Amino acid sequence: METWTIVAKLIGAGLAIGLGAIGPGVGIGILGMGAMNALGRNPEARGAIMTNMILGIAFAEAVAIYALVIAILLIFVA
Amino acid sequence: MIGKKHRGSLLKIVVLAVALFTMIIISFIGSHVGSGIIGSEPLSLLNVEAPKYHPAPERPFHQLPITNTMITAWISITALGSLFFFGTRKMKLVPTGLQNFLELIVEAAANFIEDPAGKKHGAWFFPVCTTIFLFIVANAWVSLIPGFETVHINGEPLFRSANTDLNIPAALAVISFCYVEYWGFKAKGISYLKTFFHFGPLWQAIKLILVGNIKAGAGGLLNGFVAVFAGLLEILSHLIRMVSFTFRLFGNMTAGMILVMIMIFLVPWVLPSLFYGMEAFFGFIQAMIFAGLTLGFACAAVMEEE
Numbered sequence: 001m002e003t004w005t006i007v008a009k010l011i012g013a014g015l016a017i018g019l020g021a022i023g024p025g026v027g028i029g030i031l032g033m034g035a036m037n038a039l040g041r042n043p044e045a046r047g048a049i050m051t052n053m054i055l056g057i058a059f060a061e062a063v064a065i066y067a068l069v070i071a072i073l074l075i076f077v078a
Numbered sequence: 079m080i081g082k083k084h085r086g087s088l089l090k091i092v093v094l095a096v097a098l099f100t101m102i103i104i105s106f107i108g109s110h111v112g113s114g115i116i117g118s119e120p121l122s123l124l125n126v127e128a129p130k131y132h133p134a135p136e137r138p139f140h141q142l143p144i145t146n147t148m149i150t151a152w153i154s155i156t157a158l159g160s161l162f163f164f165g166t167r168k169m170k171l172v173p174t175g176l177q178n179f180l181e182l183i184v185e186a187a188a189n190f191i192e193d194p195a196g197k198k199h200g201a202w203f204f205p206v207c208t209t210i211f212l213f214i215v216a217n218a219w220v221s222l223i224p225g226f227e228t229v230h231i232n233g234e235p236l237f238r239s240a241n242t243d244l245n246i247p248a249a250l251a252v253i254s255f256c257y258v259e260y261w262g263f264k265a266k267g268i269s270y271l272k273t274f275f276h277f278g279p280l281w282q283a284i285k286l287i288l289v290g291n292i293k294a295g296a297g298g299l300l301n302g303f304v305a306v307f308a309g310l311l312e313i314l315s316h317l318i319r320m321v322s323f324t325f326r327l328f329g330n331m332t333a334g335m336i337l338v339m340i341m342i343f344l345v346p347w348v349l350p351s352l353f354y355g356m357e358a359f360f361g362f363i364q365a366m367i368f369a370g371l372t373l374g375f376a377c378a379a380v381m382e383e384e
Contacts, residue, residue: 054363055363055366055367055370058363058364058367059367061330062322062326062329062330062367065325065326065329065330065333066322066325066326066329068329068333069325069328069329069332072131072133072332072336073133076131076132076133077133
């Protein structure tokens with residue numbers, strides 16, 4: 001394989017996961033903020049808030065995982 | 079501040095924390111990367127080889143088209159099957175032991191499903207959603223057994239977590255998609271197709287125009303086109319669901335596997351255990367999300383409009 005192809009692949013993979021992690025990072029931050037606000041207002045609902053926050057985080061994280069899959073495909077498969 | 083009784087246990091905790099921290103530092107310095115930083119030879123005990131990731135599952139028996147992920151899937155199926163078979167063989171009205179545990183699982187799943195779906199539809203969804211959940215969770219946890227991926231035959235690993243093979247999440251996604259459409263037709267009959275091909279408002283608007291009521295017809299025409307377009311988008315969203323289901327599970331499990339491998343490469347002691355525990359948690363969460371999303375889409379498919 002040509003050197004430049006490898007370079008382009010590695011840069012592409014790095015950009016894919018790096019840019020793809022921005023959105024979910026912000027999203028998880030907002031989720032955490034919402035959960036903390038809710039906890040401050042209603043400390044008794046700790047269990048329900050925790051469960052739903054983790055579910056929401058898993059959904060937000062899935063978007064980063066898609067970017068990770070693209071990066072893995074770029075490096076190992078393409 | 080701290081009573082005399084607690085001082086001893088506090089001391090123990092501090093000593094333990096210091097010991098663990100020292101082990102982390104030593105193992106990092108002795109490992110491949112750390113010894114490169116300080117410019118010494120890596121210790122042979124800590125020199126783990128760099129992780130290699132193969133996207134495609136390996137075939138341990140070269141002639142047979144059996145991949146190692148399939149073998150793991152069979153193991154988890156057998157484990158689940160025998161667990162439920164032996165747990166429910168001598169059933170008692172007041173459950174004890176294993177039967178008690180299994181009833182706990184089934185009851186929690188039934189409550190989880192009947193909450194949004196109701197009694198009637200919950201009975202439809204329960205078998206499929208619970209099976210998907212148990213299968214994914216078994217696959218994820220079977221691969222966490224220590225030494226699981228170290229068994230080699232013919233130079234290839236004999237076992238590998240079934241969720242890290244793209245085909246198995248894809249198969250589950252197709253099953254979930256088919257069941258959602260089947261339930262949609264079962265609940266609404268042929269009128270379920272109206273979700274996708276919603277021509278009603280458009281025909282009415284055209285009728286109005288043909289009758290001569292241009293002003294009302296023109297407004298209706300726009301709404302009609304929007305309804306048709308929304309139906310087409312619905313088809314797309316149902317199909318894209320399969321892709322996102324597949325990659326969510328596959329990506330999470332693969333990322334977890336690579337993360338643990340890289341952590342063992344960087345810091346061979348103590349620290350990988352944390353990520354190992356996190357993997358157990360994420361396997362459970364991903365299984366719950368897969369089953370929960372199937373449930374949510376199924377509820378949306380069988381829901382009566384208005």
